[in-house]
Amino acid sequence: CIRDSYYAEWVMGVTRQLSAPYLVTDYDGDKDIFYVQNTLQEEFVGRIGFLTSFGAPVSSYTGDRSEFIGRNGTLGDPRGLKLDRFTETVGAGLDPCCALQLLVSLAPGESKTLTFLLGETENRAEVEKVVANYGQPEKTLKAFEEVNRYWDELLGNIQVDTPDSSMNLLLNRWLLYQTVVCRIWARSAFYQSGGAYGFRDQLQDVMALVYTTPEVTRKQLILHCGHQFVEGDVQHWWHAETGKGIRTKFSDDLLWLPFVTAYYIERTGDTGILEETNTFLEDELLKEDEDERYSIPKISQEQGTVYEHCIRAIERGLHFGEHGLPLIGSGDWNDGFSRIGIKGKGESVWLGWFLYLTLTRFSSLCEGRQDFERGTRYRSIAKELQQNMELHGWDGGWYRRAYFDDGTPLGSSQNRECQIDALAQSWSVLSGAAKPSRAKDAMLALEHYLWRKEDGVLLLLTPPFDKSLPDPGYIKGYVPGVRENGGQYTHGATWAILAYTSLGEGDKATELFQMLSPIHHARTEHEVNRYKVEPYVVAADVYASHPHVGRGGWTWYTGASGWMYQAGLEGILGFKRQGDTLVLTPCIPSSWPGYRMTYHYKTTKYEILVENPMSKMTGCAKITLDEDVLLEPAILLKDDGQVHTIRFTM
Template sequence: MEDKLYEFSEDEKACVIYQPKLPRYWFNYLWSEKGYCAQISQNGHGRSYYLNEKADMCMLNNNDARYVYIRDDESMQSWNIGAAPLNEEVENFKCTHHLGYTELSSQVDQITSFWCLYVPKDAYHEVWRIRIKNESQRTRKLSVFEATSFELEGFSYPRYYENYRCMETHFDRDLNGIYCSSDHPFAPHKRYNAFLASSEPVFAFDGDLSKFCGGVGTITKLDASAYALFQRPDIVVKGLDCSNSEAALFVLGAVLQHKIVLAPGESKEIYMVMGVSESVEEAISVGRQYKEKKAVEDSLQKAIAYNVDKYSSLILETPDAKVNHIMKEWIKKQVDCCIVGKKGVRDNLQIAVGLLNYRQEKAKEEILECLRHQFQNGHAVLTWYPYDDTRYSDQPFWIIWAVCELLKETGDLSLLEQKISWQDGGQATVMEHLRAAVSCLIRDKGKHGLVKIYFADWNDALNITTDPEAESVMLSEQFCMALLEMEALMHYIGNEEYAVFLRQEYEKLAQAINTYAWDGKWYMRALSQVENIGSKDSDGSKIYLNAQTWAVLAEIVPPERMADVVASVDGMEGDFGFPLNMPAYEKYSPNVGRMSGMLPGLFENGGVYCHATSFKIFMDCKLGRANKAIRTLKKIMPDSEQNPSSNSGAEPYVFTNCYATHPGYYGKSYWSWTTGTSAWALRSIYEGIMGLQRTYEGLRIAPCFPSDWNEATVVRHFRDADYRICIHNPMHLEQGVAHILMDGQEITGNILPDMQDNKVHDVQVTLCGK
């Protein structure tokens, strides 16, 4: 395995990592339907938190502290299974990030250790299965230390009511572990208590991390007490035993020490539970569930089955191994994870539309939840955790778009009459929520007839502080798409009067965009009385990607301009995708705002924002440019040919939000997992390239297929039926008329019969010449 960073398992459900020291942490996320989530790096550390249905956060551990230390009590050699934070060398390191668990393993001085972590489906906790085996020919005496910090923060409270003032730890004999209680008067729920419990007798413990780690640190808390330094904890490296400390106020956590003696060839298992609870009695009850090996193994297998089964309704097989690695399994998990980590109207609606491809009920739940955060005047909050109602302009668009997609997916028009609360009181039908969103965007038009940008639109960092009347070209284009979507819905339900009104608004807005936002070769990004943004005459950036892609998606580009728009987009291509704007701003401009204050090539200032590049892939598919679409998708996929993970640092199994184009950080990625890129990338392969598109009448098959793919297969659940769809491309076309057979019978057109019969149907699609 020399120099080999990783490989995927044959079924793509796991990524196996062979090096503990990577360019950055490669995480897995494991979570329950109750809202408990554990983030786990290749070294085993990471944050654990609980987020309830009202988005009240409880962060268990500060500094992401979750560690297992092993010490030979005779030689006093000490190490970690995951090689960190002691940073002592280990042999045969392996980290397996699976859809349903993470397991670390390594060997030091003929002691082989395994650490498996998982989160049960309906749990408020995580489970650790630790196995230590003596591979030597002599008896070994070892100490095993399981350690975590306790934070219990994440909610708002008045000044001077800091949560640490209400916390204390104690060792509970019935729990066989440490319980950290919090009695905060403003806690929004009762689960601001944490625990770490063991299945085996505890030799010693520490609830005061300063006793375990030592009292000297480089970071201090408010009273100047040192943060615990887990990299070289005194107890471990000095050959000491835990001091049985309990504590209140500062530097709280849990360390449990086990003494084990292993004969040659013998192994020992220890089961740990870490989580939140409403009471110590609940924690004791939970801990007792994981005392025996069979109970832990059964629980683990159920967690694995659940995490595999919930993604099984959408299956992909393509001729491209790189695409399969991430698009068969991990992209579905990443989109699902975003719902756990994000609580914002714009973000969650985009994620939910991705989820409609395979977790329809969860997507429906999320879309309706977003409507509850819409105000009666049609706009909505940016996020409800943390709460932020800053006036971003684009929330109404996402509401219209997502609800229309939900209706097309389910075919259930009764949803339009369902009553949903407003953020500012009262309730209304879903249809009334939609009409409020339309009215809001019409009302928000500026002097050129385009929609005002207010604080920002989709691009949080484009803040035109010099002109409160500035208009967003991108949002105006998106509103054109929304008007088309609403018009189609109104025709479908028979509301012709409103449909005519929507068409008239679309025509007016499209004309205004083409009149005032066209810059000769491309569309400007925003109109401002000080300076138009994204124009050939602008200071700094001359062109923005989103204004071009959404013009195509919204069908507003006149035929005579299309070649220029497409050429302008193609001219933006870089080594690993398409930058958000070109060239990057060299200096801050109040006419542009926050993005221009960043270093050139970082984040929104000329970085390759993968979310926006995903919009471009949909543009390619709409134009029948399949080869361009797959080329672009593979550029923003992690571990791409021109930007391997060894350079970018990106986990090879999930999408990242951005790649830098700044020379000092060239190709590096920022964060992954919780990025809207995931939903759009998923949709780009399933809805764009494979062409499985929901409509009110049924599932449309309209592939935009790479010409070098002979065939590909996808299984899609749609309205209580499963369709196994194999696309054949004998003529090596990028797009063509699809000849469709379903269950051996020829289909007229390209919309599959809406079976709703709980059966599996075989669909053979052949691309033919036009």
Template sequence: MRYGYFDNEKREYIILNPVTPMSWVNYLGTADYCGIISNNAAGYAFYKSAKTGRLLRFRFNSIPMDRPGRYVYLRDNTDGDYWSASWQPVGKPLSVYKNICRHGLGYTVFESEYKGIKSEFRVFVPVDRPIELWEVEVTNTGSEERDLSLFTYAEWCFWHMDQDLTNFQYILYTCRMGYLEEGIIDYSIRLWPNQRPQGFMASVLPVVSFDTDREAFIGLYRHEGNPEAVERGVCANSLAQGGNPCAALQNRFTLKPGETKYALFILGIGDAATYGVECRRRYARREQVAAEFQKLQDYWAERLAHFTCATPSAELDTMVNIWNQYQCHTTFNWSRSASFNEAGGRDGLGYRDTNQDTLGVVHAIPDLVRDKLVDLLKGQLSFGAAMHSVQPLTWTQGAHNVPEESRIFSDDHLWLLISVPAYLKETGDFDFLNLMVPYADEGTASVYDHLKQALEFSWSKRGPHGLLLGLAADWNDCLNLKGKGESIWSTFLYCLALDEFITLASYLGQEADAAHFRQYRQAIQESIDRYAWDGKWFLRGYLDSGKKLGGQESEQTKIFLNSQTWAVIARVAAEDRLKQAMDSVQELLATEHGIIKNYPAYREHILEVGAVTDFPPGLKENAAIFCHTNTWAVIAEALLGRGDRAFAYYRSFLPAAKNDRADVYTMEPYVYAQFITGKEHPQYFGRARNSWLTGTAAWSFVAVSQYILGIRPAYDGLVIDPVIPQDWPGFEVTRRFRGKKLTIKVRNPHRTGRGVAEMKLNGKIIPGKVIPLAQMQNENLVEVVLG
């Protein structure tokens, strides 16, 4: 079943049926202020921190779903009938009420029509201000004059998410609501230590009544769908001193036939009497609001312009040119802290997550990536390991940052060896390596030495087979590889990290460092050759008892996806063995909805294996289609030169390819989900969950742009090495690289799908697969023939 469609010209997804299987959401805001809004106007907002800067409240996992949110009610004052500008929360029958939701880049629009009244309700956050602008345009399409009221509703949160959810005996007695005659609600509370969070909601049109107390507006034993104040036709002018604060403002006006009325409500962070008044005055002119919206559109146009493509796949183009990159910027901003699945308790930057998130945006915002890398380097400990998460807003150096040994992960610190080289290849900013950055606990070192220390730590943490110890966990937190347990996946990541550093050191002329780590690489390779292969695929690891994990003699699950893909990515074996491993993936793990993470699913709990055995088959860690890991299969097959299989894998979990089966997929067709229910689940094979904030976003962009389309940065230029489906006639890409613009046209006349037979730069033949930076002009035409 289809619920909507893509409008690529406007960069929007249009939802025609509001009864979507799950909440389909959008993110508002570009920097410090973040708003999340669903296709039925539910959601919440926070300032800088989802945990300690929560402005608007949301009730997770609730019935009714999707409550509360940013609501605008319309009331016919003649007969008392009322509805909402979004379908919910009032929920008028769709036989008489029409609604369309348009999610765009940084904004959402609700268009509705009921009883001869059309409304358009647009919400967006300006690029550089901590406020939301709620624009409402109401038109009378009937033949009689109408007497109408608008009511707003938003529910304030008590700033600290954990306190708001649990500490009712204190938190419900702290708000001090006020109202300014200028039509501005003043929200303020007093929290420890000496915190005075402040917010406001203002109306540009005259206000005839207001409420700041939720109970006064909603009424007893009611809900957002039938608030007493709207039903009555007037608010109570309540001023909450304690209790549950809200922001409800009423405008009233008449509309002649064909007449339109424009209203604006401003909600945001700041002192109502100063910043609130300033905002109300600033945006009293509609032209100023329009200028802010244009600035937002220009912001996203610039960010997306660094990589665009035109391929034979419309679904690929839609994702790569618009939604995948948009999602990459969202994950870069907010890591995994705030969505409709994450309540905000995991605040700050997940260490492994954010390192990977940089890969999806470094081509567009390298300066911001540089700053983020510094934040991450501050989360590394002086002995080389890393904190599992770091909060830059509150970071201070000291022993308090040192986790217990049992909470040190085997992979966190190694992701620096992926993210930093990616930044250097994109920018050529080798001075960054000399930047002195403090460690989390004590001391300061250059970025270059931070990288070396990460490699040395992993070398010191090897197990009985010479492979990396799993420590607290590797990428899969639900696998128990503690004690003497060894992670073959982390070992493969270590191999890639070593290779990246060896290449970098050699490029810089640091041959002693390169030689030193080559010895590590050789020794690790010998252990891999002896202990990692299981006949037809690679093991996942060794348990503390010495038993094999993910082998043909293992209990229940016999094969894991990550070991096979990363064996290829890290090039730890000869090509025939790598192809055999990926052929086993095709045979045992691939499905129409994507590649499952392990097979067969665990059906009985195994204490030594860990929490992965606790999930029902086909969910989350246990034999689900983890979309993040699917991206690595795409890369692996591209590296093996098998473009048809790489693209088939890419498309199998591509959200845009699920648009016509959205009732099965259930999540948004415009952004990636964390996982899709696997084939061994008894009921929901193909159902997605946990969208938006996932490493799938960055790695999907990397997989398609750098490996299928094959355009990836190197230290001295740009690599062009496509591996595409054989039946593609070609494709075109525009790419900005170090201040240069390249138009890259690829032809596939012999239908090989791979192998650069000829490459020209501005009409001159270039040998090999790298376009040298030194030969680039400001504007460049690259012509590539595959063969």
């Protein structure tokens, strides 16, 4: 006989350390199902976890982790694998786990399949239904095949073949997988396991899905509308079951709703989303000295269309300071800038670029709905904002980051700490608002001061905060050179890739993409020992301070995965859909001879071949569709079930 063991540690909450004392295990010997339940939790009350097996009889079990691992034991060499039988201990007051021991008899040349089913559902009755459904080997095999088919279809919708094999691996599988399973489904990882929705977070994540599963992007936009207060501001984050979340004075959260809505419509042509409706939230307004409140707001009787939700967000965001720049509130995209505008007067230069782009994009939607007065007003505000950005945002060699309540600039050569910030430079390009000469100078400054190529990091800002005043906020709580405080914050670094492609600098864009790639941090034993984290998912941050330069921070749960996908696909490879038209604007390294792509549009397959005989980074010399020469690199997509070939010569 062969003794086969299966071991699972349960969390059933945010962290195991907090939930373990309240996990109670039980075993149903008649049905051979192991149960576990968290008896003390506010969310998902009464739900139950389970473990069972098929293919061989269970000989013994234990719900005691200390029995399985053993005193001073490890999971690498657990005591449980040496035991003839487990003690069948279950109940409360244990260090909880679920461990099954099966005895498998095999004749010479015989093979058997063992299946373990681990899950969580509402109650025991539901568990029994699930177990009965998967109890037949053919159903288990079918389910496994369906899972594989799902991922092949999702991740195979767009496939790329470039001279950079690491880019192929990331764009073809890993970046979308990381975004979907961790950011959108789980909203949890080892370093951050709350499971909450972030208003700005998941909206940015679903931007990466507009080509593969646009219905997910659409659904997320409508969902987020329901977490907007009647006044126009939004929950910074919330938990799904109860809606309990935090109301803040963050200045950028609400603007991601119109920004992503405009992006979604531009890519899909689905203006119908603007007519979808959802409710608002109601709660007491934050007091003047109150930065945030954690509560369960009331669902309002008032409803609004997605368009109305977006308008209310924009109107709420149109608050400006003495320099004519948007007020930063208790923080913008960088949550750590929590005290720059604590008195209600601090301003954000980055937010100015972001608001400008949001206003210009959404004004077109206003005009498309015959809301001409509003569209004209938004363009007028954007124009005035653009002038103020150049007047008060430019520092002489790059753009500043913000202004404190007392008018002190941040991200300026005047500062001892945080003399330059990456976001203000990259978004000056992405917004299209900066003077072209200044935008190029800003990116040169970013490259000179923030891109440390010898260390393989692109800093968010430098020098890091440590001792100087005024106090920018909790960002100073991080060690200098770590996370937002002067380390590489990969989410922000990906925007520099898009900025470089906007400027037509394919060499720099691809060099930065490769540097940010986790694969390029683990090519040698030395790199592995320095990086120390997974080489197949993007890390949220990389340390930039001695002695940990180049060490990966937290992984999996980062918005960088979705933005890096966009940077590679739309920025470098130049793949953009505009409704039912495919526009190709590659910005690649001059050393690339070309690349290939396949795109499945409904029932049609497009094979795209890009050739670069003149070693260019941008430009189109000739483009053909099935041998027909086109006047411009814009292809009208057809759902005709055929295979079409696009040949693009740079």
